[in-house]
Amino acid sequence: MAEAVEAMHRDIAETSERRLVLARARRASKSKPPNFATADFVLVAMVTQHANKLVINWHGPKRIVHAISNWEFEVENLNPPQAKTTPHVSRLRFYANANRGITKDLLQYVLRSQGGISLKPFAASALMKSC
Secondary structure (H helix, E strand, O other), X not given: OHHXXXXXXXXXXXXXXXXXXXXXXXXXXXXXXXXXXXXXXXXXXXXXXXXXXXXXXXXXXXXXXXXXXXXXXXXXXXXOOOOEEOOEHHHEEEOOOHHHOOOHHHHHHHHHHOOOOOOHHHHHHHHHHHO
């Protein structure tokens, strides 16, 4: 009796292991390697903690400087200071309007989206008022 139960458990464990291997292979066949290249514009996910929950905010667009490995890319800000970070590929998404290049409007958008402002218009107006 005990041998029959043991054989049944062994068969179930083998079947379970076979199914697990097949499921992993099926998932691996569906995954695609990242296709980011140097000079691509991307959005970078930044995690912030808010009310005991993790929230992801997408910052950018930022530009890929070079690939460190298949899963890590060095990314730089478009506005000065052009700080560089190395996020994992799972935290990167393509920027939708990447084909339009770096324009003045894009730089202003990046400043506003990251909570910054450009001080050049204020400095120009302050100089005009002092004259």
